[in-house]
Amino acid sequence: MAVDRWGNPLTTVGQEAADRFSDAVLAYLEFRRDTGDKLKALFAADGDMPLAHILRGYFFKLFAVPGLEERARKAVADSEARIAKQGATERERGHVAALAAWAAGDYARTIACWDQILVDHPHDMLALRLGHFTQFYMGQSARVRDSIARVLPYWAGDDPDLPFLHGMYAFGLEECGDYTAAERFGRLAVARHPDDTWSVHAVAHVLEMTGRVREGLSFLDGLERHWSACNNFAYHMWWHRCLYHYELGQYEACLELYDTRVRADKSDEYLDITNAVALLWRLEDRGVAVGDRWVELTTRCETRARDHLMAFPDMHYVMALVAGGKFEAASAMVGAMATLPDDEAHYEQRALRHVGKPLAEAIIAYRRGDFASVIDRMLPIRYGLQPIGGSHAQRDVWVLMLIEAAIRGKRNPLARALLAERLAQRPTSATTWANYADVLEALGDSKQAGAARTKTAELRTA
Numbered sequence: 001m002a003v004d005r006w007g008n009p010l011t012t013v014g015q016e017a018a019d020r021f022s023d024a025v026l027a028y029l030e031f032r033r034d035t036g037d038k039l040k041a042l043f044a045a046d047g048d049m050p051l052a053h054i055l056r057g058y059f060f061k062l063f064a065v066p067g068l069e070e071r072a073r074k075a076v077a078d079s080e081a082r083i084a085k086q087g088a089t090e091r092e093r094g095h096v097a098a099l100a101a102w103a104a105g106d107y108a109r110t111i112a113c114w115d116q117i118l119v120d121h122p123h124d125m126l127a128l129r130l131g132h133f134t135q136f137y138m139g140q141s142a143r144v145r146d147s148i149a150r151v152l153p154y155w156a157g158d159d160p161d162l163p164f165l166h167g168m169y170a171f172g173l174e175e176c177g178d179y180t181a182a183e184r185f186g187r188l189a190v191a192r193h194p195d196d197t198w199s200v201h202a203v204a205h206v207l208e209m210t211g212r213v214r215e216g217l218s219f220l221d222g223l224e225r226h227w228s229a230c231n232n233f234a235y236h237m238w239w240h241r242c243l244y245h246y247e248l249g250q251y252e253a254c255l256e257l258y259d260t261r262v263r264a265d266k267s268d269e270y271l272d273i274t275n276a277v278a279l280l281w282r283l284e285d286r287g288v289a290v291g292d293r294w295v296e297l298t299t300r301c302e303t304r305a306r307d308h309l310m311a312f313p314d315m316h317y318v319m320a321l322v323a324g325g326k327f328e329a330a331s332a333m334v335g336a337m338a339t340l341p342d343d344e345a346h347y348e349q350r351a352l353r354h355v356g357k358p359l360a361e362a363i364i365a366y367r368r369g370d371f372a373s374v375i376d377r378m379l380p381i382r383y384g385l386q387p388i389g390g391s392h393a394q395r396d397v398w399v400l401m402l403i404e405a406a407i408r409g410k411r412n413p414l415a416r417a418l419l420a421e422r423l424a425q426r427p428t429s430a431t432t433w434a435n436y437a438d439v440l441e442a443l444g445d446s447k448q449a450g451a452a453r454t455k456t457a458e459l460r461t462a
């Protein structure tokens with residue numbers, strides 16, 4: 001029987017088609033722009049391979065746009081038809097079940113299918129990466145980490161694809177707050193395979209979360225040349241670079257990268273939008289004039305306002321709507337969230353209903369200048385935002401929103417407490433120290449305010 005690059009048997013016409021399958025999965029792992037071409041080559045080699053149809057369905061789901069949902073469901077039927085004709089391995093049948101569950105929005109069942117496949121086939125790279133991605137957008141950090149830990153001992157130390165696992169493991173560890181181990185695995189992966197942008201991304205997260213922003217800039221300096229074949233995920237990498245500049249108070253650098261990289265391609269792809277929205281939001285809060293940059297973002301988000309496919313981007317659509325003055329559209333999104341399914345089989349919709357709705361209400365209140373309402377809504381939910389998905393670094397924009405609401409709402413003791421909390425996590429954030437100095441001054445503590453100002457200046461000129 002033909003096998004894929006990782007030794008998993010495939011129901012197919014021959015090894016040539018199996019190799020084309022491996023090419024497509026490898027391109028997906030590396031975020032390569034030619035992933036679609038690799039999929040076409042796979043279909044040209046064997047248009048009846050069950051896993052080819054399943055892979056196509058997975059790719060439709062990864063786009064997370066309503067227009068492709070029907071095509072993902074059709075991919076389930078197409079793969080089942082091929083299996084009925086020519087049979088399939090148990091592993092391949094597990095993938096059909098996973099795709100069917102994913103297409104139905106039932107994340108728990110989807111993850112259970114991939115987990116089971118990996119217990120029996122720890123070298124199933126596709127199940128590994130898709131599980132990693134989906135668990136991340138469920139906000140389930142421990143699962144992100146453990147799904148890799150479970151299979152690592154099965155992989156040989158000299159396996160050329162081990163760095164992919166180390167990079168994924170690094171990201172899981174980082175999201176669980178184990179920054180030392182995360183950095184060790186992440187750097188190990190980058191040293192062996194610098195083209196794996198996900199591993200670079202894991203280290204970038206460690207440097208962000210531990211406040212080592214200058215180190216972050218120089219780390220990325222040496223690796224940007226590897227992103228030339230990378231798809232839009234490269235924009236997310238540039239967004240990470242902007243976060244370092246932001247923490248250093250280098251807002252002009254952020255704006256320049258916004259125009260030339262982060263938002264160079266004004267797409268309606270959800271990750272591109274979330275990068276752009278979160279960056280503009282941060283910059284405006286620091287008093288940076290962002291010009292008419294919201295206009296196109298608001299327009300694009302209006303077209304995605306009824307998606308409700310993934311909670312995390314939906315929150316950013318609300319942000320773009322209110323930033324562009326479209327309060328009615330934002331309120332309509334919130335209204336719709338209250339009517340979404342409320343059961344285990346609809347993970348994202350349930351997250352939107354229970355966590356997304358109050359968060360979206362806080363976002364709307366913030367932009368209306370009703371800071372007391374922001375505080376009332378955010379304080380009870382701020383430790384429970386993980387089901388929205390995304391990383392700690394991405395959800396930080398709402399931590400910053402709460403801090404800013406406390407400052408603008410003249411709730412200075414609360415602002416001081418929240419800033420102290422953020423400084424404990426990011427002691428080298430010049431932007432946070434500057435805010436802290438202002439709040440201490442407003443509270444009449446000139447001595448500590450002066451010390452905080454000195455600290456800000458030191459960090460900005462270091």
Ligand SMILES: [Fe+2]
Pocket residue numbers: 201205236240391393
């Ligand atoms: Fe990230």
